[in-house]
Amino acid sequence: MWNYEKRLQYPVKITQTNPKIAQVIISQFGGPDGELAASMRYLSQRYTMPYREVIGTLTDIGTEEWVHGSYQ
Amino acid sequence: MTNNAPCRKDLLCLINRVSFAVDDVKLFLDTHPCDANALAYFHEYSKLRNQALKEYAKYYGPLTIDTTMTSCTDRWNWINEPWPWQEGGC
Amino acid sequence: MQNYHQNNCGCRQTTDYGRYSSTQYVSRPQATPCCDREDSLDGMPLAMAYVPWQIWQRIYEAEKGFCRGTIFEELDKPFHGMGGCNR
Numbered sequence: 001m002w003n004y005e006k007r008l009q010y011p012v013k014i015t016q017t018n019p020k021i022a023q024v025i026i027s028q029f030g031g032p033d034g035e036l037a038a039s040m041r042y043l044s045q046r047y048t049m050p051y052r053e054v055i056g057t058l059t060d061i062g063t064e065e066w067v068h069g070s071y072q
Numbered sequence: 073m074t075n076n077a078p079c080r081k082d083l084l085c086l087i088n089r090v091s092f093a094v095d096d097v098k099l100f101l102d103t104h105p106c107d108a109n110a111l112a113y114f115h116e117y118s119k120l121r122n123q124a125l126k127e128y129a130k131y132y133g134p135l136t137i138d139t140t141m142t143s144c145t146d147r148w149n150w151i152n153e154p155w156p157w158q159e160g161g162c
Numbered sequence: 163m164q165n166y167h168q169n170n171c172g173c174r175q176t177t178d179y180g181r182y183s184s185t186q187y188v189s190r191p192q193a194t195p196c197c198d199r200e201d202s203l204d205g206m207p208l209a210m211a212y213v214p215w216q217i218w219q220r221i222y223e224a225e226k227g228f229c230r231g232t233i234f235e236e237l238d239k240p241f242h243g244m245g246g247c248n249r
Contacts (some may be wrong), residue, residue, distance in 0.1 A: 003136060003137065003138075004136075004137070005091075005135055005136050006134070006135045006136070006150075006155065006156060007084065007087065007088065007135050007156055008156045009088070009091075009092065009095075010088070010092075010228075011088065053102055053103050053105065056102035056103075057099065057102040057103060060098055060099055060102055061099070064095070064099075088228065089224045089225055089227075089228040090224055092224070092227065092228045092233075093224045093227055093228075093233055096227065096232060096233040096234070097233065100216070100218070100234075103216075104216075104218070107218050109218045110218050113218075113221070117224070
């Protein structure tokens with residue numbers, strides 16, 4: 001299970017909104033090869049992984065990709 | 073309250089930097105679990121991070137559920153603004 | 163008749179394959195070399211991917227690591243466009 005921290009990993013300050021760029025960013029995150037899909041694969045593949053080092057890596061990278069979702 | 077409260081922005085800055093260092097060394101340690109240098113680095117920055125989180129919670133409200141104890145004695149201020157996507161939240 | 167052959171390096175230089183019938187293919191030595199770039203992997207077995215084992219070294223200060231997006235100097239590889247050419 002996961003902990004929530006009430007901060008962004010990297011500060012964001014948007015001075016000018018840009019819907020076109022937002023569209024690109026969302027497609028990178030949510031599309032078929034996006035980070036969300038990758039995160040779900042990493043987190044799901046842990047359960048059949050025979051090596052503890054790889055379980056750790058899949059957990060931590062899958063978690064990291066979730067953080068990117070918070071930027072949406 | 074006290075006059076020597078640390079600057080909120082500076083403290084949050086520190087938390088971001090040491091937390092990122094912890095995040096990165098954590099990934100390294102996943103594949104190098106016996107690396108003494110990496111372990112020492114992890115302990116050093118973890119300590120800095122925990123101290124900074126406690127201090128932040130004391131003056132400005134909790135950033136994690138584990139630091140609510142420092143902060144929410146008579147009121148559950150975990151729900152207080154700002155949230156990260158709001159003004160002043162990051 | 164010359165064939166325009168776009169090879170992998172995209173330099174689009176032409177090579178003259180000479181006349182050939184449908185049953186026979188004759189290639190001529192190329193008048194000018196197609197790609198003069200040095201290959202640092204020259205001599206390595208083909209079609210192998212590799213990931214060398216990382217060791218703990220050249221760690222950035224926390225401030226710099228945060229700004230670069232990694233605490234490992236060896237993993238600090240900013241994108242400079244295709245082929246590293248700012249194209």
